[in-house]
Amino acid sequence: MLGLLGRAAKGLGALAAVAAVAGSVGTASAQETIKVGVLHSLSGTMAISETTLKDAVLMMIEEQNKKGGVLGKKLEAVVVDPASNWPLFAEKARELITKDKVSVVFGCWTSVSRKSVLPVFKELNSILFYPVQYEGEESERNVFYTGAAPNQQAIPAVDYLAKEEKVERWVLAGTDYVYPRTTNKILEAYLKSRGVKAEDIMINYTPFGQSDWQTIVADIKKFGSAGKKTAVVSTINGDANVPFYKELANQGIKATDIPVVAFSVGEEELAGIDTKPLVGHLAAWNYFESIKTPENDAFIAAWHAFTKNPKRVTNDPMEATYIGFNMWVQAVTKAGTTDTDKVIATLPGTKQPNLTGGVSEMLPNHHITKPVFIGEIQGDGQFNVVWKTDGLVPGEAWSKYLEGSKNLVADWVKYNCGNYDTTKNTCLGAAK
Amino acid sequence: MRLFRRLLSAALLLAAALLIAWAAPASVRAQTAGGDLAPALAKIAADSYSDTEAALVLLSASTNPQAGVIVAALSDGRLLVDPATKAVYVRAKAGDALADAATGAAVSVAPAGLKPVRLNNRVRRAAEAAAGALSLLAPDPAKRLEAAGAVFKSRDAAALPTLDAALAKETVPQVRDALQQAKAAILVTSSSASEADRLAAVNLVVARGDQEALALLANLPADAPASLKAAAANGIAKINRSLAIWSVAQNVWYGLSLGSVLLLAAIGLAITFGVMGVINMAHGEMVMLGAYTTYVVQDAIRTDAPWLFGWSLAIALPLAFLFTGVVGIVIERTVIRFLYGRPLETLLATWGISLMLQQAVRSVFGPTNKEVGAPSWMSGAFQVGQLSITYNRLWIIVFALLVFFALLVVLKRTSLGLYVRAVTQNRRMAAAMGIRTGRIDALTFGLGSGIAGIAGVALSQIDNVSPNLGQGYIIDSFMVVVFGGVGNLWGTLVGALTLGVANKLLEPFAGAVLGKIALLVFIILFIQKRPRGLFALKGRSVEA
Numbered sequence: 001m002l003g004l005l006g007r008a009a010k011g012l013g014a015l016a017a018v019a020a021v022a023g024s025v026g027t028a029s030a031q032e033t034i035k036v037g038v039l040h041s042l043s044g045t046m047a048i049s050e051t052t053l054k055d056a057v058l059m060m061i062e063e064q065n066k067k068g069g070v071l072g073k074k075l076e077a078v079v080v081d082p083a084s085n086w087p088l089f090a091e092k093a094r095e096l097i098t099k100d101k102v103s104v105v106f107g108c109w110t111s112v113s114r115k116s117v118l119p120v121f122k123e124l125n126s127i128l129f130y131p132v133q134y135e136g137e138e139s140e141r142n143v144f145y146t147g148a149a150p151n152q153q154a155i156p157a158v159d160y161l162a163k164e165e166k167v168e169r170w171v172l173a174g175t176d177y178v179y180p181r182t183t184n185k186i187l188e189a190y191l192k193s194r195g196v197k198a199e200d201i202m203i204n205y206t207p208f209g210q211s212d213w214q215t216i217v218a219d220i221k222k223f224g225s226a227g228k229k230t231a232v233v234s235t236i237n238g239d240a241n242v243p244f245y246k247e248l249a250n251q252g253i254k255a256t257d258i259p260v261v262a263f264s265v266g267e268e269e270l271a272g273i274d275t276k277p278l279v280g281h282l283a284a285w286n287y288f289e290s291i292k293t294p295e296n297d298a299f300i301a302a303w304h305a306f307t308k309n310p311k312r313v314t315n316d317p318m319e320a321t322y323i324g325f326n327m328w329v330q331a332v333t334k335a336g337t338t339d340t341d342k343v344i345a346t347l348p349g350t351k352q353p354n355l356t357g358g359v360s361e362m363l364p365n366h367h368i369t370k371p372v373f374i375g376e377i378q379g380d381g382q383f384n385v386v387w388k389t390d391g392l393v394p395g396e397a398w399s400k401y402l403e404g405s406k407n408l409v410a411d412w413v414k415y416n417c418g419n420y421d422t423t424k425n426t427c428l429g430a431a432k
Numbered sequence: 433m434r435l436f437r438r439l440l441s442a443a444l445l446l447a448a449a450l451l452i453a454w455a456a457p458a459s460v461r462a463q464t465a466g467g468d469l470a471p472a473l474a475k476i477a478a479d480s481y482s483d484t485e486a487a488l489v490l491l492s493a494s495t496n497p498q499a500g501v502i503v504a505a506l507s508d509g510r511l512l513v514d515p516a517t518k519a520v521y522v523r524a525k526a527g528d529a530l531a532d533a534a535t536g537a538a539v540s541v542a543p544a545g546l547k548p549v550r551l552n553n554r555v556r557r558a559a560e561a562a563a564g565a566l567s568l569l570a571p572d573p574a575k576r577l578e579a580a581g582a583v584f585k586s587r588d589a590a591a592l593p594t595l596d597a598a599l600a601k602e603t604v605p606q607v608r609d610a611l612q613q614a615k616a617a618i619l620v621t622s623s624s625a626s627e628a629d630r631l632a633a634v635n636l637v638v639a640r641g642d643q644e645a646l647a648l649l650a651n652l653p654a655d656a657p658a659s660l661k662a663a664a665a666n667g668i669a670k671i672n673r674s675l676a677i678w679s680v681a682q683n684v685w686y687g688l689s690l691g692s693v694l695l696l697a698a699i700g701l702a703i704t705f706g707v708m709g710v711i712n713m714a715h716g717e718m719v720m721l722g723a724y725t726t727y728v729v730q731d732a733i734r735t736d737a738p739w740l741f742g743w744s745l746a747i748a749l750p751l752a753f754l755f756t757g758v759v760g761i762v763i764e765r766t767v768i769r770f771l772y773g774r775p776l777e778t779l780l781a782t783w784g785i786s787l788m789l790q791q792a793v794r795s796v797f798g799p800t801n802k803e804v805g806a807p808s809w810m811s812g813a814f815q816v817g818q819l820s821i822t823y824n825r826l827w828i829i830v831f832a833l834l835v836f837f838a839l840l841v842v843l844k845r846t847s848l849g850l851y852v853r854a855v856t857q858n859r860r861m862a863a864a865m866g867i868r869t870g871r872i873d874a875l876t877f878g879l880g881s882g883i884a885g886i887a888g889v890a891l892s893q894i895d896n897v898s899p900n901l902g903q904g905y906i907i908d909s910f911m912v913v914v915f916g917g918v919g920n921l922w923g924t925l926v927g928a929l930t931l932g933v934a935n936k937l938l939e940p941f942a943g944a945v946l947g948k949i950a951l952l953v954f955i956i957l958f959i960q961k962r963p964r965g966l967f968a969l970k971g972r973s974v975e976a
Contacts, residue, residue, distance in 0.1 A: 043791055045900050047799040165553060176945050206944040209904045211895045212693070214686040214825070215939045218679075225643035227651030242801060242896045250813055250822040256557040271800055280553050376552060379509075386481075386552045 033076035037096035039107025044084025103338035131320035135182035139397035139410030139418035146324035157284035180235035213247040255280025267313035287319035365410035367395025477518040492562035561586030580610035638667035678818040691932025692832035698912035700884030716902025722888020760881025917965030
């Protein structure tokens, strides 16, 4: 590099030399590696969930590098810790894109952290892969959502309960923040559209980290004694689940009396409780560790080897990260460059086998197709799949059941727009 | 261990031999008794949820003794099907011994590719009902009671003859009542019973008076006679009235339980903040360390001495006290003693310590929750009238009060307590009397931290054991100590219980989120009026 610098300086004028230096430094470092940003909290309240995803990205980068990297270059992970602090997510995202010059970022868990980094990714035009189930009502040009939209998790779960368990009364219990509030709004509208009366729906919100569930569980018990089959649809987040399930078990509510279907409880969360009293309670996800496919077996084996811990569980957001990562690798390979605009244009239509035997596709609305599984909690902390959708369900960015969004579609290929109003034929947002 | 395994296998062999000897007459008996299991087993082998459910209905009416074995095996996941031959097998509760489901005969060589019969909640409910119908005549009264409860829930009219037989020879009054209620539940909903019988049955159900009775009465079939509907409506009104009274009692109980948790969390802080005046933001982390001590103790017991599990909490208590106490003393000697009288710096320093402790625990144990099991005497619940009291909450209330009074005795009756009070009230005078105030400071801080540690042992039973455990309690703890009056233990007790009960009485009306906000607003207003809390005390904080 010094030699190059010297030769360039000798041959050219001062101004041209400076330009050449800048150019040569740029290509030299790009030839070494492609940088991949990892934006997951490694400390603070969300560390419990997000640390696993950081490890998953690192594992996949290691595997990809063993296969020779991407475009002949090795991948290099840049890991930062936004410490469960929402404004810090935006700062760290800016740091990753401007200082570390990453080509893509895998990150965020909570919706509020995603909302916090959105303006940064738009302003600096970079790519974010978001691997967690969320409330929908969003589609951004720079973001690819590989977790479930409400129609890929919440609505099939409610359908299952109504059909298989003949549930007629519904408790929508959630933690008080944006994901449960929006999901419950969609579910309430959906249930009412199916003819459920308002008095048969009970909505309850609790603060983050609620640990005293006595009153609420007693209320649920009371609500469930009206003679109609009752179920709880839980969007309770993270840590608060463990005391909630403990209280259910203590007050003797079994899954055969009032089943609870959860959208945020996976293998990782169950690792902290004795699941024997919970057998039969349900969870709706797009992936379960217990699903037997060759891809999943290989993934679990690689995960155990990478973490050097044969007891580490895998979960749904890990699969979403896996799909997103491989779609990005495919798109970069196909586009022949890591240039943001070209990769964004290439990604829709990319197909990637998921871990449950299907092939997920990136849709023009930046969501993916996924199968939906309903699993029952087993005594060993794993899930037994009791129901699955026939094929893959395409993710819908905008819910059909909400007044404000039923006419909206997101299509970045046809309309180049994340919120296209089909009745007025206009794009509501500022399309780029 | 090896000896035990050898004994076990010998016992299993013996059992298998006995089974073979017994099998032939049993299968003959089964056929003569008219309880042919073949149709039910064929349905089970079909491996679909609705077929399994139908099979359970067949089984529940069967007189074959194998039926009970099959139902029990199904609900435990021990019922296996050979997909090739459609034969059904039962695996023994312990070990891998297999028996043929139809005859109970032992199978010496297990066929390859056996799959457990799958369950979902519908099947599980049917299995509970079938097990109830089948064990109404069980010799164990507890089993009969459970069976009566299951029949009450399933209201399966097919169980009526068995129920009558069971009633005829039942001697235990409690079980008799339950059986009668189960029979009443069937009669109320069955249209073939006479109106007088059904009216009498409604009265029996009303006398039961709980939410399940309410569910039954609210769910009368549409074709029920008008008199029955009127009686049921009256009954519902009556049950609702009594439940409304019980629900107040229930809320007060929940309040006491929440109050005792607050008391446990705050009582250590009542020493470090209340008595010493140190704004200790690392208090929650002491609670967390105590909970992790419990986890470590249980982990060691699980691997090395499983028979000690029932005592794990008792063993963890002194260890948690010592460990967190020592951590507290180290923090006091290395950081806090240089910051006395500078509350802002103390606040920042202890907050920093709390972050360091959290991250240290996260690095050592990982960010995920750790499972702390409950000993059997802390699981489950019992009924007082219509009030269901869970054992873990009850024990935590008892434990919180014990800790409180023990601490009171230490402060009021021991020489350490005397020194602590002396240093608190007038440091220079105490020093002049020859008390080594530095040493007392360290010991007091250690005592407060140790108490926080044993609170952690108790809280590990009801909350997540994760690095964030302490954060959830720090605000509540300060709230209790400030509300109760800084430096007064009795204030902490009264403050904790008042806040707990007020919170739980507010919650049903305002919801959990608003209830908490309302309580915070109340405390802010209260502190405006009485800045020193409920019970003000003269002490170092007054001088400062």
